[in-house]
Amino acid sequence: MTGIPSSVADESTPAGDGRAADAKLVVDAVTVEYHTRKGTVHAVSDVSLDVPRGSTLALVGESGCGKSSLGRAMLQLPRPTSGRVIVDETDLCGLSGAALKHARKMIQMVFQDPISSLNPRRTVRDIVAEGLEIQGVGSGRAEIRQRVDAALEAVGLDPAHAGDRRPSEFSGGQCQRIALARALVLEPEVLVCDEPVSALDVSVQAQILNLLEDMKERYRLTMVFISHDLSVVHNIADQVAVMYLGQVCEVADTEALYGAPAHPYTMLLISSAPTLGGTLADSLGEAPIAATSSELPSPLNPPSGCRFRTRCPRATEICATERPQLIDIAPGHKVACHHPLEEN
Template sequence: MTLAPHAPAAPEPARPALTARALVVEFPVGRGQKVHAVSGVDLDLPAGRTLGILGESGCGKSTVGRALIQLPPPDSGTVRLGAEELTALGPEELRRARARIQIIMQDPVSALNPRRKVKDLVWEGPSIWGRAAADKDTEVDAILRAVGLDPETVRDRRPHELSGGQCQRVCIARALMLDPEVLICDEPVSSLDVSVQAQILNLLETTTRERGLSMVFIAHDVSVVKNISDEVMVMYLGKVCEVLPSDGMHLAAAHPYTRLLLASLPEAQRSGDGSPAHPGASAEPAVVAAELPSPLDPPSGCRFRTRCPLATDRCAAEAPGLREIAPGHRIACHHIESTRSLP
């Protein structure tokens, strides 16, 4: 009897660089009250890709970024860096794991010790981990050149002697010195001039591509997030509204809140060819006139319902879960079919 040859095993899908499940972060403010900053957020960051987190100020996007790196750890939920679960690690194990995931802060000047020279700021990480000081000058100069700085000019300067853009490049160089797998960028260009923003964004994009890094890019600027990200996660009041590919985002966006954010862009920026986000509609989507909810007492059910033109009794009684409506496109809305009829 002849046995049929075994079919080749299907390749296992690549492990995500970073995943989070059911993240919850709350901040007590006294009198039994607490800020519901992040409420049950799930996140997947494929290796070598960039995930943008988009939303208005106060939506919880920066808190998500800090929870991913355990600064502070979430109140509940899990974060996995590759195969390692960060939320289950002890202090020393977590300290070692953090070398693989680095964060770039919003204000580059405040993020740098004003008393230290650039060469010492950049070398701080390797110094902590005991790398030979004999390699310091060579490695520091190499990484400064990689981020577009002239070592001879900036090496012996202190942060107050540099521009904001130069300080942010130093922060990026410092993060890259430990050769991380994941970069968390928390509003890295919001405090910079527009012309400098473009330079830093190009640097981040080039760096992640050349080094094979994965990146979480957090910002409130729709056009910035859309252009630098492979996938965009839209947040509102601590919840995820929609996750979708950045390519064609202006046409594919389905959640009323995402549509509202896109409508806030100048018309020429809404798509690559300058066409409106939703052909035939010149006005932004209608929004119910209501006071913005407080994270101290968020609305029941869908948190966007107090501003949503599609809201019904079901939206107040039941929080919508994320549902996939197309490959790579998920939305948290009870009225997905109705969103297509919005302006």
């Protein structure tokens, strides 16, 4: 198919800095802070993650936990306050101007609201072609049109029917397909999806999730999938990173995290995720857990030590004085907790 990547990426090269050799995307000590009149918002605090080539990492957590800020920082939207974001061996944080513009072809984003993320005054074909025009990709209008049509067909839209219409003429699910085509047309190697199904009906959610999985397998994409719903990411993610108030509190392969969650906050999310039979905890046979408070602390003044301690039923004095470090408790399973759940 013309215009969409069909070849497999080059074999992985040593990542260096002790990172996994097969890491396609490396987030290294990334911090994102926003300065407001009320003070500094600590949106993301010293987060490090590796995403292996061809896999899907899910970032999960409540609204306000920093997962969208981290996702945008990966694309330098805006540039993180500190840290590095490396795609293959290219540190995006060390680039600017034309070099950063060129490197952004490697990593693209599908935004949360499928309707507001599309320019209502432009046709679908112009929206999808815009990235190609900005990047100077293609030898002329004919090639650009060919690439745009291929991208639209890849996401299940008929170019002849959809190309000259505007976003307002489409449903939310169709708009999300257009947004995905806009990202795929640049042949990215990494795709960041920020709550791509949260604004859609449940039946449409399943269609978009199946489409994303098909695109990942078909074009060997590496994906970061951002969601607040653990039920959604259960079947799409290879690995899950749980975020709370700007920090990662647990990272594990999907089956290990759902089968034996180690952080109390992870269990709280599983206990709160609804399913047809009750909660996700019920369906997984897990013992539910309840928070001591429903109020999320302010990122303007996060708690000392462990940021979850003000809501954690297992908190002790050490939780207030020492920040827990993310450590291995099993192969591929890390947790930042002074009192993980496997303790009696």
